[in-house]
Every structure is written in structure tokens, then in C-alpha cells.
Amino acid sequence: MLRDITLGQYYQAESVIHRLDPRVKLVGTILYIISLFLFDHFTGYVAAAVFLIIVIRLSGVPFRYMVKGMKAIVFLLLLTMVFNLFLTPGETLVQFWKLTITKEGLRIAIFMAIRLTFLIIGSSLMTLTTTPNNLTDGMEKLMNPLKKVKVPVHEIAMMMSIALRFIPILMEETDKIMKAQIARGADFESGNIVKKAKALVPLLVPLFVSAFRRANDLAMAMEARCYQGGEGRTKMKPLQYKKRDFLAYAYLGCYVGIVLLIRKIGILP
Amino acid sequence: MSIKLEHVNYIYSPGTAYEIHALKDVSLEIGEGQFIGLIGHTGSGKSTLVQHLNGLVKATSGHIYFHGEDIYSPGYDMRRLRSRVGLVFQYPEHQLFEIDVFTDVCFGPKNLGLTQKEVQLRAFEALRQVGFPEEYFYQSPFDLSGGQKRRAAIAGVLAMRPEVLILDEPTAGLDPRGRDEILDQIAKLKRETGITVVLVSHSMEDIARYVDRIIVMNRGSVMFDDIPRKVFGHVKELEAVGLAAPQVTYIMQALRDKGMAVHTDVTTLEEAEREILKALGK
Ligand SMILES: Nc1ncnc2c1ncn2[C@@H]1O[C@H](COP(=O)(O)OP(=O)(O)OP(=O)(O)O)[C@@H](O)[C@H]1O
Ligand SMILES: [Mg+2]
Numbered sequence: 001m002l003r004d005i006t007l008g009q010y011y012q013a014e015s016v017i018h019r020l021d022p023r024v025k026l027v028g029t030i031l032y033i034i035s036l037f038l039f040d041h042f043t044g045y046v047a048a049a050v051f052l053i054i055v056i057r058l059s060g061v062p063f064r065y066m067v068k069g070m071k072a073i074v075f076l077l078l079l080t081m082v083f084n085l086f087l088t089p090g091e092t093l094v095q096f097w098k099l100t101i102t103k104e105g106l107r108i109a110i111f112m113a114i115r116l117t118f119l120i121i122g123s124s125l126m127t128l129t130t131t132p133n134n135l136t137d138g139m140e141k142l143m144n145p146l147k148k149v150k151v152p153v154h155e156i157a158m159m160m161s162i163a164l165r166f167i168p169i170l171m172e173e174t175d176k177i178m179k180a181q182i183a184r185g186a187d188f189e190s191g192n193i194v195k196k197a198k199a200l201v202p203l204l205v206p207l208f209v210s211a212f213r214r215a216n217d218l219a220m221a222m223e224a225r226c227y228q229g230g231e232g233r234t235k236m237k238p239l240q241y242k243k244r245d246f247l248a249y250a251y252l253g254c255y256v257g258i259v260l261l262i263r264k265i266g267i268l269p
Numbered sequence: 270m271s272i273k274l275e276h277v278n279y280i281y282s283p284g285t286a287y288e289i290h291a292l293k294d295v296s297l298e299i300g301e302g303q304f305i306g307l308i309g310h311t312g313s314g315k316s317t318l319v320q321h322l323n324g325l326v327k328a329t330s331g332h333i334y335f336h337g338e339d340i341y342s343p344g345y346d347m348r349r350l351r352s353r354v355g356l357v358f359q360y361p362e363h364q365l366f367e368i369d370v371f372t373d374v375c376f377g378p379k380n381l382g383l384t385q386k387e388v389q390l391r392a393f394e395a396l397r398q399v400g401f402p403e404e405y406f407y408q409s410p411f412d413l414s415g416g417q418k419r420r421a422a423i424a425g426v427l428a429m430r431p432e433v434l435i436l437d438e439p440t441a442g443l444d445p446r447g448r449d450e451i452l453d454q455i456a457k458l459k460r461e462t463g464i465t466v467v468l469v470s471h472s473m474e475d476i477a478r479y480v481d482r483i484i485v486m487n488r489g490s491v492m493f494d495d496i497p498r499k500v501f502g503h504v505k506e507l508e509a510v511g512l513a514a515p516q517v518t519y520i521m522q523a524l525r526d527k528g529m530a531v532h533t534d535v536t537t538l539e540e541a542e543r544e545i546l547k548a549l550g551k
Contacts (some may be wrong), residue, residue: 176358
């Protein structure tokens with residue numbers, strides 16, 4: 001049940017996108033997200049969609065798999081849409097009772113939905129094609145200049161990689177504890193909110209205990225292997241740009257160029 | 270007859286790259302009052318199988334009957350099933366959560382909607398049945414030793430007074446003494462109450478001494494399903510799937526190879542002793 005959430009999970013496959021340097025993917029994702037908020041025309045979203053579809057095709061991750069991950073945020077999406085739809089002032093389109101839908105509201109709601117969907121697919125594409133280790137390696141390398149201003153870059157990267165590593169483990173654990181309590185007659189589904197919240201105690205207590213136990217074990221294991229922070233630490237596989245990475249940057253540049261162009265002229269309303 | 274499985278298949282994460290066919294066409298019957306050992310190599314599907322028996326996991330295809338009733342039929346009372354088929358998970362101590370052991374054991378019967386007095390009675394009895402020392406009843410479950418936690422967790426399921434008790438590797442991670450104590454306690458419980466017991470393990474040694482039927486799983490299918498001595502007759506096949514017969518079986522075979530007139534189909538130390546004494550003419 002819980003492991004069906006694909007957000008932030010790695011999908012094993014052989015593809016160009018998988019092989020790209022994580023820094024390229026990070027920069028690409030950030031640029032892509034920024035580009036989504038630059039448009040105020042539908043044409044721009046066509047460009048964004050085309051770009052996304054090409055990358056998805058290249059990545060070898062089944063589209064079905066990504067859509068399944070989206071299910072988790074459908075509610076959030078709908079909520080945003082509803083708020084935008086009803087609460088944006090402007091030229092009235094439909095009115096019933098106290099609710100008015102305005103032309104601007106409709107427009108913003110649709111933009112918002114497209115933006116969020118693309119944003120989530122785009123960023124989950126990054127985590128789907130990059131192992132957590134690679135991702136944090138890339139992040140550490142990209143943020144390296146910040147060390148000069150005393151930002152604990154290595155520590156942040158290490159924390160992130162551990163957190164990411166723990167997500168699937170804790171999900172599995174949740175699943176197991178839930179089943180074990182259901183086997184003892186626990187009921188997580190029925191009842192009102194208060195009852196439901198109370199029913200979570202038998203799940204949350206063991207989960208926290210186990211999370212702390214794991215954290216403790218991990219800290220111990222790291223110290224036993226002489227981990228002392230990032231100072232003087234070398235990598236087994238240092239990140240190195242290859243030809244394909246520069247190519248990818250070039251394509252990315254093209255995309256940004258097109259985006260800026262569309263923004264400038266705005267071909268359609 | 271109490272539980273019957275017909276052509277049960279189970280697939281984890283179907284339709285993804287992580288698809289695993291964990292159970293393949295499993296058909297078997299668990300009779301009332303039997304003491305069954307379920308054995309198999311790591312990943313052979315034992316835990317998946319036992320989670321079907323109380324409806325925690327729904328089979329991808331196939332049917333399961335409890336006392337003749339299809340548990341997947343609409344409107345079937347799953348919660349009642351779960352109270353009648355008690356399942357103790359692998360490492361059950363990880364599910365303890367209450368402030369003291371006694372309250373934790375009360376959790377199961379309380380969920381059945383019994384009166385407080387009945388709940389406490391059952392919890393008390395269950396703790397006694399697993400041999401939990403009385404002076405620790407009101408300790409925090411997190412301060413106990415591994416073996417005691419394990420007992421408390423088993424009591425937590427027993428307190429619901431199930432008709433069938435399933436234990437998923439109850440001795441995993443315990444030392445030999447803790448292991449024997451827990452298994453002996455379960456055997457005693459079985460003798461005293463006549464409850465049906467399914468004991469999951471991957472060690473023949475553990476199981477041979479107690480059970481009267483062994484089901485061997487291999488890669489999601491049932492490989493053997495017979496009385497222990499018959500199953501141990503297939504030493505070669507068992508070894509091929511990463512299992513082994515109990516050591517006495519090997520010793521008896523070695524003795525036989527050396528020309529001693531002993532039967533090799535013994536499964537426990539006591540039987541072996543008798544057999545050897547007989548062969549020596551004493
Ligand atoms: N929650 C799950 N999601 C996906 N696959 C799973 C899950 N649980 C088990 N599996 C897989 O199903 C197969 C059977 O696992 P199962 O836990 O039933 O084996 P087992 O016989 O109990 O092993 P062990 O002796 O290690 O406990 C394994 O290949 C395992 O990787
Ligand atoms: Mg198991």
C-alpha cells in the first residue's frame with residue numbers, strides 16, 4: 001500500500017538520463033521549475049510539455065509508473081484549483097449562490113494545475129533516474145562554493161542522503177507495524193477524527209522507537225568506520241563531466257532560449 | 270478442517286519493475302489441532318503465506334476458506350477472523366508500544382470489545398502461558414531483554430484467545446537457550462489447550478522436535494508437505510534449496526554407511542539414542 005508512492009524513489013533502468021551527471025539533472029530541474037513560472041501563455045506550456053515528454057521518453061521510466069506517484073498529490077492539486085477558481089476577483093463567468101467563477105480565476109486555476117503537475121513530474125523524474133547517493137554527491141559538488149561563506153555543505157548533503165535513504169525503510173517499517181497491529185485487532189480506518197488519531201498511537205510509538213534505534217545504529221556504524229565529517233574525505237567515484245553532459249547542457253540551453261523567446265513574443269493569447 | 274487454501278497466488282507490486290511472484294499456486298489445508306512447521310529458505314514466501322491466513326494480505330488469485338467460509342466473500346468479518354487466527358510477526362517486539370507490558374498485552378482483547386475484567390483476565394492468563402515473569406508485568410516493554418520482549422509480544426496475540434496461533438520465526442535472533450525456552454513453552458501451550466499452531470522457521474533443527482507435519486516452501490511453491498521423517502528422507506532435495514535435515518539424521522546416515530544396522534529416518538536426539546542402543550544390542 002504505502003510503497004506505491006513513487007515520489008522520491010529511484011527507478012532502476014538503463015538510459016541516457018540515468019547516466020547523466022547528477023549536476024546536470026539538478027541544474028536542469030531547477031531551470032525547468034523556474035521556466036514553469038515564467039509563462040503566462042499557453043504556448044509556453046506546450047514547449048514545457050514537449051520538453052518533459054522527450055525527457056520521459058529518454059529516461060525509460062514507464063509513464064504509468066509516474067502517474068501512479070501523482071495519485072498522492074491529486075488532493076493537493078484539486079484544493080489549489082478550487083481556491084484559485086473561486087477566490088480570484090475579476091470578470092464574472094458563472095455565478096451560482098455566493099460562488100462566482102471569474103475568467104481570471106479559471107485561467108489561473110488551469111495554469112496552476114498545469115504548473116504543479118509539470119513541477120512534480122519534472123522533479124520526480126530527477127529522483128526516479130538518480131540514486132540518492134548520486135543526487136547528494138551532485139548537490140554537494142554544486143554547493144561547494146558556499147563553503148567559503150561557512151555553509152556546512154558536506155553535512156547538509158550527508159543529512160539529505162541519510163534522510164532519502166531512510167524513506168523506503170521507514171515506509172516498509174510502517175507497513176509492517178500497521179499489519180502487526182491490525183493482526184491484534186487495531187482499526188485504523190473507522191471512527192471519527194479523534195478516534196482515528198488515537199488509533200495511530202500503536203503505530204507511531206513503535207515507529208519512532210525504531211527510527212531512533214536505526215539512527216543510533218547508523219551513527220555507531222559510521223563512527224566505527226572512522227567517519228569524521230567531510231574534511232579530507234575522498235570519493236570512490238568522483239563526479240566528472242563527460243561529453244554527454246555537455247551535450248545535455250547544450251540542449252538545456254536551447255530549451256531556456258526557446259522559453260525566453262516565447263515569453264518575449266507570446267505567440268498566442 | 271479449519272483453514273484451507275486453494276490455488277493461492279500472490280504478486281507484490283504487480284505491473285512494476287519490482288514485481289515479485291511471492292506465492293505460486295499454493296494449495297494446502299491446516300487441520301484443527303495440528304502442529305505444523307512451515308519451513309523454507311530466506312525469501313521463499315513463508316511470511317507472505319502466513320499473512321494470507323488471517324486476511325492481512327489479499328491473494329492476487331485463489332481462495333481461502335476458514336471453517337468452510339470463503340474469507341474473500343463480500344461482507345466477511347475480517348476482524349473476527351483476525352481474532353481467531355492469531356499471527357505473531359517476525360520480530361514482534363517491534364510492535365510493543367504501551368507504557369507497561371500488561372497494558373500492551375491488553376491491547377488485543379480490548380480491541381475485541383470485551384469488558385475490562387475479561388480483558389485483564391485474558392492478558393494475565395496469556396502472560397502466564399508464555400512464562401513471562403510476574404515481577405516484570407508493570408515494567409516498560411522497552412526495558413526488557415530480547416527474550417522477554419518476544420514473550421510479551423506473543424502474549425499480546427495469545428490474549429485474544431485465537432483458535433489458530435501462527436508464529437513467524439519466533440526464535441529469530443535469540444540465543445540457543447532463549448530459543449529452546451520459547452519453543453518448549455509453545456509446545457506446552459499446544460499440549461494444554463489443543464490450539465492449532467503453525468511455526469515458521471528456516472531451521473529444521475528447531476522444528477523437527479515439536480511439529481507433527483512439515484510444509485517446505487521453495488520460491489513461493491509448496492515443495493513438500495508431509496510428516497517430519499518423510500520430509501527428512503529428501504535430504505538431497507532439501508540441501509539443493511538451501512535447507513538441511515537435522516544433524517541426527519546425518520549422523521544416523523553416517524553410522525549406516527559405516528555398516529551399523531540403524532534406521533536413518535529418525536528426527537530427534539531421543540529417537541536416535543534408542544535406535545543406536547538397539548543396534549548395539551543393549
Ligand atoms: N512488502 C513487500 N513488498 C515487496 N516484496 C516483498 C514484500 N515482502 C516480501 N517481499 C518479497 O516476497 C518474497 C517472499 O518474501 P517473504 O517475506 O514471504 O519470505 P520469507 O520466506 O518469510 O523469508 P525470511 O525467511 O527472510 O523471513 C521475497 O522475494 C521478498 O523479497
Ligand atoms: Mg519471513
